Amino acid sequence: MKSAVKSSVKGVKNLSIIGSGGNINKLFSISKTKEGKSLSLTQMDTYYKSMSNLSVLERMHEYNLRQERAEVIVPALQIYTSILKWSDVNEIGVPRIGLADGLIRELYYNG
Numbered sequence: 001m002k003s004a005v006k007s008s009v010k011g012v013k014n015l016s017i018i019g020s021g022g023n024i025n026k027l028f029s030i031s032k033t034k035e036g037k038s039l040s041l042t043q044m045d046t047y048y049k050s051m052s053n054l055s056v057l058e059r060m061h062e063y064n065l066r067q068e069r070a071e072v073i074v075p076a077l078q079i080y081t082s083i084l085k086w087s088d089v090n091e092i093g094v095p096r097i098g099l100a101d102g103l104i105r106e107l108y109y110n111g
Contacts (some may be wrong), residue, residue: 005086017084017092020099022069023076028094030063038091041084048077 009015024039031043051059052074059070084092097105 002082002086005083009087015087015089017087017089019080019092019094023073024080024092024094026065026069026073027077027080033094035096038093040091041081041089044077044081044084044092048074048081051077 019039027044027047028039030047031039033039033043051063054062056067056070059065059073060067063070063073065073080092084090095102
């Protein structure tokens with residue numbers, strides 16, 4: 001995955017990364033980052049260090065997570081932070097609209 005990411009971003013200037021889905025949306029919510037702002041790599045590193053030291057049950061209670069989310073959020077954080085580091089990007093945008101909804105909206109307005 002590392003080599004695929006690095007080769008995909010090689011030579012790209014002003015790269016922005018956008019996250020979509022349940023794990024990144026939950027992290028955004030937990031972080032209490034203002035809508036329209038991005039999650040920083042530093043924030044995600046902090047959550048990774050904190051959450052990886054907790055059991056699934058402790059994550060559920062500490063961060064108000066459902067069991068399924070508590071089980072997968074640490075590996076998700078590892079993936080997000082790795083991709084940001086390999087891409088040399090310091091933040092990830094988290095739009096409040098999902099990918100499928102965004103595509104439908106785009107088709108509706110720009111047919």
